[in-house]
Amino acid sequence: MKRAILILAILFICMQLIQTEQINPKLDKNLEIKAPQNIQTMFKNACYDCHSNQTNWPYYANIAPFSWIIARHVKQGRKALDFTAWENYDEKEKSKKLKAIYRTVYGSMPLPAYEAFHEEAELSKEEREVIRTWTGVRRF
Numbered sequence: 001m002k003r004a005i006l007i008l009a010i011l012f013i014c015m016q017l018i019q020t021e022q023i024n025p026k027l028d029k030n031l032e033i034k035a036p037q038n039i040q041t042m043f044k045n046a047c048y049d050c051h052s053n054q055t056n057w058p059y060y061a062n063i064a065p066f067s068w069i070i071a072r073h074v075k076q077g078r079k080a081l082d083f084t085a086w087e088n089y090d091e092k093e094k095s096k097k098l099k100a101i102y103r104t105v106y107g108s109m110p111l112p113a114y115e116a117f118h119e120e121a122e123l124s125k126e127e128r129e130v131i132r133t134w135t136g137v138r139r140f
């Protein structure tokens, strides 16, 4: 038993050697999405940690294995949708992203694993509807 704990402790320490990067590229306000204040606030509270270059890195983002998970979420999240690089998308891409927002904000976003640690990111059903209406995507 003692030995198992020792091995786990060593393993945990070794895991810390695998570092991840926590980079927030510079914010260019001109590229940021322009939405009404209430929508913008919801995006900032619920989406920006993974979908912007304004990530709020929590202290546990320094501790493996959480650091690995968080770094992956942010990397993939920024790649899929970046609210702070919105104006870099062309019209076709924007329309595709708006549709994706319409679809995901119904339930799958923000990621449930994230919501578990971020109460402030929870969106009510009504708030989700407000965002969906704002996207301008028609119900089909």
Ligand code: HEC
Pocket: 043, 046, 047, 048, 049, 050, 051, 072, 073, 074, 076, 077, 080, 081, 097, 100, 101, 104, 105, 109, 110, 111, 114
């Ligand atoms: C904890 C991190 C995290 C948060 C917070 C988060 N997302 Fe995501 N989101 C991701 C990741 C990771 C992906 C990429 C998934 C993939 O590539 O399979 C993604 C993908 C997406 C996509 C693209 C889906 C597609 O099929 O093209 C949209 C749209 C999206 N998120 C919207 C949102 C919105 C809106 C919010 C806030 C209400 C939000 N996300 C909050 C991590 C997050």
